[in-house]
Amino acid sequence: MKPSIPKGxxxxxxxxxxxxxxxxxxxxxxxxxxxxxxxxxxAMEHLETLTGKYGEEGDRLIFRVQERGRTFESGVDxxxxxxxxxxxxxxxxxxxxxxxxxxxYDLTVPFARYVVMHQHELAFPxxxxxxxxxxxxxxxxxxxxxxxxxxxxxxxxxxxxxxEVELVQLFDDVFTALGLPVVVKVNDRKVLSGIAEVSGxxxxxxxxxxxxxxxxxxxxxxxxxxxxxxxVSDEAIKGIAPLFELKGSWKQQRxxxxxxxASSSIxxxxxxxxDTVFNAVGTMKSAVLEFDPTLARGLDYYTGAIFEVKAxxxxxxxxxxxxxxxxxLT
Amino acid sequence: MKPSIPKGxxxxxxxxxxxxxxxxxxxxxxxxxxxxxxxxxxAMEHLETLTGKYGEEGDRLIFRVQERGRTFESGVDxxxxxxxxxxxxxxxxxxxxxxxxxxxYDLTVPFARYVVMHQHELAFPxxxxxxxxxxxxxxxxxxxxxxxxxxxxxxxxxxxxxxEVELVQLFDDVFTALGLPVVVKVNDRKVLSGIAEVSGxxxxxxxxxxxxxxxxxxxxxxxxxxxxxxxVSDEAIKGIAPLFELKGSWKQQRxxxxxxxASSSIxxxxxxxxDTVFNAVGTMKSAVLEFDPTLARGLDYYTGAIFEVKAxxxxxxxxxxxxxxxxxLT
Numbered sequence: 001m002k003p004s005i006p007k008g009x010x011x012x013x014x015x016x017x018x019x020x021x022x023x024x025x026x027x028x029x030x031x032x033x034x035x036x037x038x039x040x041x042x043a044m045e046h047l048e049t050l051t052g053k054y055g056e057e058g059d060r061l062i063f064r065v066q067e068r069g070r071t072f073e074s075g076v077d078x079x080x081x082x083x084x085x086x087x088x089x090x091x092x093x094x095x096x097x098x099x100x101x102x103x104x105y106d107l108t109v110p111f112a113r114y115v116v117m118h119q120h121e122l123a124f125p126x127x128x129x130x131x132x133x134x135x136x137x138x139x140x141x142x143x144x145x146x147x148x149x150x151x152x153x154x155x156x157x158x159x160x161x162x163x164e165v166e167l168v169q170l171f172d173d174v175f176t177a178l179g180l181p182v183v184v185k186v187n188d189r190k191v192l193s194g195i196a197e198v199s200g201x202x203x204x205x206x207x208x209x210x211x212x213x214x215x216x217x218x219x220x221x222x223x224x225x226x227x228x229x230x231x232v233s234d235e236a237i238k239g240i241a242p243l244f245e246l247k248g249s250w251k252q253q254r255x256x257x258x259x260x261x262a263s264s265s266i267x268x269x270x271x272x273x274x275d276t277v278f279n280a281v282g283t284m285k286s287a288v289l290e291f292d293p294t295l296a297r298g299l300d301y302y303t304g305a306i307f308e309v310k311a312x313x314x315x316x317x318x319x320x321x322x323x324x325x326x327x328x329l330t
Numbered sequence: 331m332k333p334s335i336p337k338g339x340x341x342x343x344x345x346x347x348x349x350x351x352x353x354x355x356x357x358x359x360x361x362x363x364x365x366x367x368x369x370x371x372x373a374m375e376h377l378e379t380l381t382g383k384y385g386e387e388g389d390r391l392i393f394r395v396q397e398r399g400r401t402f403e404s405g406v407d408x409x410x411x412x413x414x415x416x417x418x419x420x421x422x423x424x425x426x427x428x429x430x431x432x433x434x435y436d437l438t439v440p441f442a443r444y445v446v447m448h449q450h451e452l453a454f455p456x457x458x459x460x461x462x463x464x465x466x467x468x469x470x471x472x473x474x475x476x477x478x479x480x481x482x483x484x485x486x487x488x489x490x491x492x493x494e495v496e497l498v499q500l501f502d503d504v505f506t507a508l509g510l511p512v513v514v515k516v517n518d519r520k521v522l523s524g525i526a527e528v529s530g531x532x533x534x535x536x537x538x539x540x541x542x543x544x545x546x547x548x549x550x551x552x553x554x555x556x557x558x559x560x561x562v563s564d565e566a567i568k569g570i571a572p573l574f575e576l577k578g579s580w581k582q583q584r585x586x587x588x589x590x591x592a593s594s595s596i597x598x599x600x601x602x603x604x605d606t607v608f609n610a611v612g613t614m615k616s617a618v619l620e621f622d623p624t625l626a627r628g629l630d631y632y633t634g635a636i637f638e639v640k641a642x643x644x645x646x647x648x649x650x651x652x653x654x655x656x657x658x659l660t
Contacts, residue, residue: 003379003443006431009372011444014458017368038347042339042477043373043433043463049333064396066429067467068389080421090417091410094424099396101336103373113333114341128344133373137397147372 008146031129039128041110064099103135107152124157165280172287181312187295194267199236213296303327338476361459369458371440394429433465437482454487495610502617511642517625524597529569543626580621631656
């Protein structure tokens with residue numbers, strides 16, 4: 001009977017390992033150069049640490065880890081004792097036999113947990129990188145695995161925009177070293193809030209932004225249709241219309257944005273922050289920094305800059321990686 | 331409520347990570363130098379792959395991995411349907427709700443599984459190294475963790491003693507590079523079999539060898555007492571007595587061993603194999619190669635050379651690592 005491995009997992013042969021080592025070593029070298037320190041956390045975390053952090057669907061995707069023997073067996077015994085002769089009661093008791101540990105789903109939650117545990121010993125800003133596998137009980141598909149590596153670099157404890165500037169330069173350094181030309185798209189949550197504000201329906205910011213995020217994929221008409229279906233008024237949609245006229249470099253878009261979003265002070269602050277980033281980044285090696293007002297990843301948590309890295313035209317579809325600022329890591 | 335991590339697991343701070351990276355990079359460099367190729371396997375393996383491989387206690391120490399939601403919930407539903415109103419039947423059905431995956435317990439079983447799966451694509455001898463964490467649901471103690479790294483280097487598909495010679499030199503290179511003087515103890519399963527043979531009670535080889543393995547810890551009297559308690563005859567114990575007179579280098583012990591074990595052809599073969607190793611290893615950098623007739627690790631599987639590396643006198647207690655040859659990797 002031929003052995004196999006669980007769905008969604010892979011072995012890495014020597015050839016694959018040599019390539020992966022090259023890529024991870026390159027990334028690690030750039031992380032170190034930018035002053036990020038290495039950190040590793042356990043594969044297992046308490047379920048309370050992991051649950052409730054990834055939205056509605058998230059908890060279902062966390063792998064549970066359980067010791068056999070003592071824990072599960074005695075749990076079933078207890079359920080039997082507690083339920084008496086009542087089958088349904090036994091079943092209900094057993095349902096509570098949840099494992100208490102799970103496999104980490106990403107590296108950000110463990111990082112936050114580590115910082116909380118060690119906050120009195122750490123010097124802030126604390127810059128750490130983590131390169132470790134994570135596990136998700138997803139439906140396996142092409143390109144989607146249940147065990148895969150992540151390479152995270154995060155800064156905690158600084159409001160300075162120099163971090164955003166460094167992050168852009170770090171993206172440039174990594175992908176130049178890997179020989180992969182990329183576009184670093186940047187936006188700011190404050191600009192997105194401003195767009196909803198000037199539309200006249202600021203409370204519909206999530207629906208508005210979620211729709212315009214799809215512009216590249218589905219086009220203007222379908223984006224406006226989706227907003228309409230979600231209950232965005234015709235007047236608001238008109239207020240958003242200047243978005244579709246924006247084009248060119250940051251320098252070219254900037255005055256148009258300033259005019260369009262003049263009545264929103266939060267948008268103006270966002271534009272100033274973006275100015276700082278564009279001015280300070282300077283000459284890049286091979287990457288291109290591009291403002292994209294429709295970029296809306298991580299809406300649930302980003303509060304400032306939003307980044308997404310894509311391969312330059314014609315090389316690779318989809319996004320390679322991303323990042324952004326969030327002010328509340330609880 | 332302050333967060334924590336599961337018992338038996340650790341975070342590695344930046345300082346600890348820098349030290350670990352140094353150690354792992356050093357070991358990896360020596361592995362590469364000796365022609366071992368990198369391999370990585372998934373954290374999860376099917377339970378059938380993991381169970382039955384680690385002795386009686388082994389299966390209990392394997393962490394089970396389970397998806398929540400669909401699998402467990404529907405399992406409880408099915409148990410309830412199958413058991414009808416019978417609480418005990420429900421409990422019994424639920425007990426069968428074993429997860430089908432577990433976390434790897436070591437790196438050798440995944441390696442064997444990989445070789446079986448890819449045997450027609452691999453060139454033999456196949457030399458691979460793996461540096462990855464493993465998980466064991468042990469009782470946590472000082473120095474005993476539930477998640478810890480292993481660094482394995484294995485050769486499969488060669489009966490040549492040159493592999494034993496290289497392994498000794500690899501130990502020397504690793505610990506010289508790490509600045510840790512070590513003693514590489516070597517023995518051979520064939521010699522141990524020979525000792526039991528000349529004692530006159532070859533069928534008691536496990537009890538005899540298990541007892542003499544404790545010589546350093548409990549002394550000759552207690553070793554003989556243990557053998558007596560296990561049912562080894564007085565005559566056999568007399569036949570084993572020359573063991574306690576052995577001392578000195580391999581050159582000095584060799585003729586005594588040859589005389590004592592003259593009637594055992596398997597022991598004579600073992601002595602010849604050890605000759606080959608001692609002669610070919612040559613001058614070592616800082617490690618010392620020492621024959622130890624009481625060394626008996628891995629009795630259940632080793633069929634040839636047995637190695638154990640210990641820190642040189644006065645530096646560190648316990649064994650650092652080990653290895654050996656086994657001829658049946660099923």
